[in-house]
Every structure is written in C-alpha cells, then in structure tokens.
Amino acid sequence: MNRKRIPDEVQAEVIFKSNRECVVCDNHKRGDHIHHIDGDNSNNKFENLAFLCFDCHNEASLKGSLKKKLTPKTIIKYRDHKYQIVAAERENSLKVFNAPITGLTTEDLLTTTKNAVVIVEIEKIKEEYFSVDWNKRSDVINKLQKFSNHANFRVAVDVFNFLSFIADQTRGGMTTDVAVSIFSLILDFFPYSDKEGENEKIIELANECINIAFSLTYDSTIYLKNYDIAMYGLTILKFIYKKGKQQNLKELVDRVNETYNEFERTLQRPELDDLADALQLVREFKSDIEEGTLSFPPLSDNLMKLIYSDRQNRK
C-alpha cells in the first residue's frame, strides 16, 4: 500500500481533538497510532483518521476474523463521540476563565481589551506557524514572548492551548529549538497567583502543561530519538511539580507522579525493545525532581554520550 505522510496540521488536529487518548477504549490508555479507517494508508483525510491505542489498533486491523469487533463504522461512532466529549470538557474548562465580569472598573476594562488584542495577535502567529516548516517555527513562536509582560490567566489559556497543539505534533519532526521555545514560553506565561480562589485556574493551566510535557517526552523518545526534546518535556514536569509544592496543590504533585508512572509503563512495552535508554533518562530526571533548580540533572555517562552523538547526527 502506498503510505503517504499525514500532513502536520491533520495529524495535530486528530491528536488534539482526541486529547491524545484512544478514541475507543475509555480506560485512559494513551493513543499511539493514527489509524486509517478505510484501510487505505494514502487516504489522509481528517474524516478517515482516528487515534487508537496499540491494542485497539491491532483489533481494528485484524482481517477477516470473527473477533473483529472494530469495524470502520464502529470506530467512526466511537471517534465522533470522543471528539464531542473532549470538546465539551475543553469548553467547560474555559468557563473557569471566562467568568462574567460584573461592575467593571476602568482598569478591568483595560485588561479585557488588552487580552482581546493579545488573543488576536496569537491567532495571527498561529497562522504564520502553519505556513512555515519546522526549522523556522521556533522564530515564529518566539514572537509570543513580547506579550509575556501581559501574562495573565486568560492569555495563558490561549498560549498554552497553542503550545499543546504544537506539542501534539512532536512526532511529525519537532526540532530542539521549538522545544526550547515551548519551555521558555511556559515559564514566561504561567501566571503567578497565591490567591486561594484562583487555585482551580492554576490546576487547569498546569494540567495543560503536563499534557505538553507528556507529548514532548513520549513522542521524542519513541518516534524521534531526540532526547534533548525529552529533557525539556521532563523539565516542564519538574516546573509543575515545584508549583504544586510551593502552592500546596497536592493534585499537581500527584499528577506529575502519575505521569512519571505512565512513562515507565509505556517505555517498558514489550513490542518496543529499544527504549532502555529512554527509560533510564526518565528515571534519572525523576530522582532529581526534589532538587531546587530547573537546570538539567547530571546524567550518567552512557546517556551523556548518547545525547551528544545524537546531537552530532542531527547537525
């Protein structure tokens, strides 16, 4: 069969709309394969694609077996339902950020107006992002930096949503520069607040960052073998972990720990036998998580050598 690469935007759309979760089984298994529903690997239309975990993908690909429960029609039903649920959840989480403002002061009005201007600018940057290739994308997203002095919850939602979309495409050929940009934008735009009433917003944004960290780390170790990108992903996790500790948000500390467990589980998948180094990298970052700074931890010699030689190969 004639396999053509799925275009970046389509791939990102498929993964983002399914929230990186398998659209069929609801046991929180992460998706892994972009499945061609009609069996034609060159038909990369959005409607023909569905994000599936390894098991469901296998089941869907069985030919002529009675056991085949995942027919194209079934998958489409599951998928469309999943897209609805994910969209509804996103909509709900946005409500936390779009609470109606009663009794607007001039200052509030100014902030609201500025937010609107910044959000429109972010839309323009998004468009530009998709019109260039990976090598130029870091320059494009760095343009967001100039709005960081206007970082607040509402702006952060839009910026992190965009970064999440970008991170969902990691497997499509992300460069280390783009990962660096994502990392620094998260640090710049994560709003500081110690008001108890804003905890819910902090958790929502932090969860988005954890998803970004997951995509960067998972895709770069499994598909790209670019451990530099993985290290930025793991450092984003550390940043959220520290936030959780500083602000007494146990939920965040727990989610970071869960994410580490998930990495360890997926990197021990029997059908992928070349992930020992990735697993070691993840474990070395994990044991460093209580350390104060966000610089990379000192790594074992074998990992350093590997990372160094990978860098040379990419040049």
Ligand SMILES: [Zn+2]
């Ligand atoms: Zn599944």
